[in-house]
Amino acid sequence: MKHRATGAVLFGGGVLLLALAAGLVFVVKPAMTKLPYDLEASTSVAEAKGATFLHITNGAIAIRQGDLKSTVLVTPNREQTANLSGDLDGDTVVWTVGQTVNRTDTKELVNAYGAMLALDRVSGAAVKWDGQYLDDTGTREKVSFAGQVYKFPFNTEKRSYDVFDRDLRKSLPAEFKGTEDVDGLEAYRFEQVITDQQLNLAADRVALLLGALAPGATQGKMTYSNTRTLWIDPVTGSYVKVREQQSKTLVPDVGTPVSLLNADFVYNDATVEASVKRANESRSQLAILGVYAPIGLAVLALLLIVAGLLVTRRGGAAPAAEARHRADPVPADDPAPTRVDQPAVRDDKSGRDGGLLADEIPPASTNWKSDDPTVPTQRPAPGEVEQR
Structure with missing residues (x-):
């Protein structure tokens, strides 16, 4: 949104300068x-x-x-x-x-x-x-x-x-x-x-x-x-x-x-000198307002217009790419792995067999219970009654 606003300002400024250049050529110079x-x-x-x-x-x-x-x-x-x-x-x-x-x-x-x-x-x-x-x-x-x-x-x-x-x-x-x-x-x-x-x-x-x-x-x-x-x-x-x-x-x-x-x-020499001076001054004013200023304003106007279009286009492309990124679905056949599907992790270097004191870490979803009353039991699976 910020890019579009900046581009609009640049484009509008360029159009304004272009109008000003045309005004100098078609209004100010004829008046002079x-x-x-x-x-x-x-x-x-x-x-x-x-x-x-x-x-x-x-x-x-x-x-x-x-x-x-x-x-x-x-x-x-x-x-x-x-x-x-x-x-x-x-x-x-x-x-x-x-x-x-x-x-x-x-x-x-x-x-x-x-x-x-x-x-x-x-x-x-x-x-x-x-x-x-x-x-x-x-x-x-x-x-x-x-x-x-x-x-x-x-x-x-x-x-x-x-x-x-x-x-x-x-x-x-x-x-x-x-x-x-x-x-x-x-x-x-x-x-x-x-x-x-x-x-x-x-x-x-x-x-x-x-x-x-x-x-x-x-x-x-x-x-x-x-x-x-x-x-x-x-x-x-x-x-x-x-x-x-x-x-x-x-x-x-x-x-x-x-x-x-x-x-x-x-x-006489004084009159010629004064006449030439007045003519040169008038020439300079006509050249500045009728030629140089309009050309300079037109060039600057075109640069601003081009810059405004580029900035606006850039601002429109970025949100579109971001929207496409957010809309991409996660493939159904490639679900993210969870701990439920992970096998038990063993410490192969221990050399111990499985058991309660073994280094085997059971999956989080494994239902198990103990005869030791001090050890809390897991919630029963659906359809089962909790046993102690």
């Missing part, structure tokens, strides 16, 4: 491969050395040269996320994003924008949401974010992805170009090439630029080019390095085109 609600705010810094840029100070328009620093702050908006409803509830998070571009030497603000958008928690792609906006002119504008914006999907594949471009207000393909090492992390490199695309600017803004930079021109347009290179951690889909080679050109109807921006922005 989603954008969390409590994601901490992150900051990325990109620098452009020797850039040419448009600088407007107190209404004065001028073309400058110098080093620029772009800082992007991404903050999860928990309040807006909690207010999501319908198909967005549970599957979407809202992020608030802000960017500033400053001169490195004077710290003067050159450009800035703000945005709010909703992202799918698994794919990382923008989804339709009524509250999204983009503000890069001082006025919030309703836009339709689409494609990947600040993150790629978990388990990124080696294929093209549509990436949203803020200046064009639309998403364009970023092609997979290969795998590269970024500070010891194997990353996927994607490249999006935009060439001489016309920007949709308000007429008054174009007229203001023409009046300051292209005297005599009555009409014009602004063209935009960008080679955007993204290094993505394929496990988490996070950006570990970004490079944007941007150019913007004012093209008047008369005169020479004017370069408004020519800058090569790339993540």
Whole structure:
């Protein structure tokens, strides 16, 4: 009974561990491969050395040269996320994003924008949401974010992805170009090439630029080019390095085109190091909870299940053998000898004849009597009368 109880405990423990391993694979890991609600705010810094840029100070328009620093702050908006409803509830998070571009030497603000958008928690792609906006002119504008914006999907594949471009207000393909090492992390490199695309600017803004930079021109347009290179951690889909080679050109109807921006922005070393560190930490957590822990629990579970079966089987075999032993009858033709059937034992060395003082020991069942009244007699045999 004790063996069966022990075996049941071992077997039950094994089944429980097996269920726990399955839970880690099918419940915990999928939950970890989603954008969390409590994601901490992150900051990325990109620098452009020797850039040419448009600088407007107190209404004065001028073309400058110098080093620029772009800082992007991404903050999860928990309040807006909690207010999501319908198909967005549970599957979407809202992020608030802000960017500033400053001169490195004077710290003067050159450009800035703000945005709010909703992202799918698994794919990382923008989804339709009524509250999204983009503000890069001082006025919030309703836009339709689409494609990947600040993150790629978990388990990124080696294929093209549509990436949203803020200046064009639309998403364009970023092609997979290969795998590269970024500070010891194997990353996927994607490249999006935009060439001489016309920007949709308000007429008054174009007229203001023409009046300051292209005297005599009555009409014009602004063209935009960008080679955007993204290094993505394929496990988490996070950006570990970004490079944007941007150019913007004012093209008047008369005169020479004017370069408004020519800058090569790339993540600085601190940002790359922090991005790689976050990616490695997330990778480790996913590997432990999604691979190593389930395998270890499954192996231990199988060992406990096998041990439980063996112990239970052993406990069942022992009582059965004992029961068979107790049930074996004594053969009828081989009775145990008793003293009744035993012959008299003699001391052959005595040399005496039989008699009362002889060394012969009579069997216990022998009926005998003595004429000596002091010697007690045996009980009479059945049917006889006791004699003295």
